[in-house]
Amino acid sequence: MKHGSVLLLQLLLLGTHSASAYQNVAVRGKATQSTRLNHILASASNAIDGNRDPIFNSGSCSMTLQQNNPWWRVDLLDSYIVTSIAITNRGDCCPERINGAEIRVGDSLDNNGNNNPRCAVIRTIAGGFTEVFQCNGMDGRYVNVVxxxxxxxxxxxxxEVYGSRLD
Known part of the structure; x- marks a missing residue:
């Protein structure tokens, strides 16, 4: 019993350490997008407000106009080693719109940042759900979803962009 308690304590401490080692650095960034739906609740910054609420009318989602190759970007304001990115899909409508989107991470603004190296392709995210994509330590200041x-x-x-500052 004593050995089990010590092991449990070690696991809890290890879990706490790893959670604090990588923080969501997107909340300190600046977001922009290719276009903005003409709606007060469609701002790019809504997607980095720290709120995963998947209902558009709650005011925590971004939205572009319908267009070819729509994109969204967060400027992390410094370069980071990006370990993972969590994306929450809209839950009240049209979850299939995100299918095939690419997550890109890098330091370039060529083609609005959409030419940066690809971290992942989003096959699908169920409506209202959050999926985590591993970027395995990619370096970059900009994170795009296109x-x-x-x-x-x-x-x-x-x-949500998890990583640590690149020194």
Missing amino acids: VPGRTTYLSLCEV
């Missing part, structure tokens, strides 16, 4: 080759809206209800 839907290439399609005309659609892009709506993101939260984008």
Whole structure:
């Protein structure tokens, strides 16, 4: 019993340490997007407000106009080693719009940052759910979500970027 308690304590401490080692650095960043739906609740910054609420009318989701290759970007204001990115999909409508979106991480603003190296492709995220994508230590200041080759809206209800500052 004593050995089990010590092991449990070690696991709890290890879990606490790893959670604090990588913070959501997106909340300190500056978000922008290719276009903005003409709606007061569609701001790009809503996707980095720390709130995963997946209902658009709650005011925590971003949304572009319907367009070809819509994109959203957060400027982390410094370069980071990005370990993972969590994305929360809209839950009240149209969850398929995010299918095929690419997550890109890098330091370039060529093509609005959409030419940076690809971390992941989003096959699908169920409506209202959050999925985590591993970037395995990619370096970058900018994180983009872009839907290439399609005309659609892009709506993101939260984008969390986990990593540590690149010294």
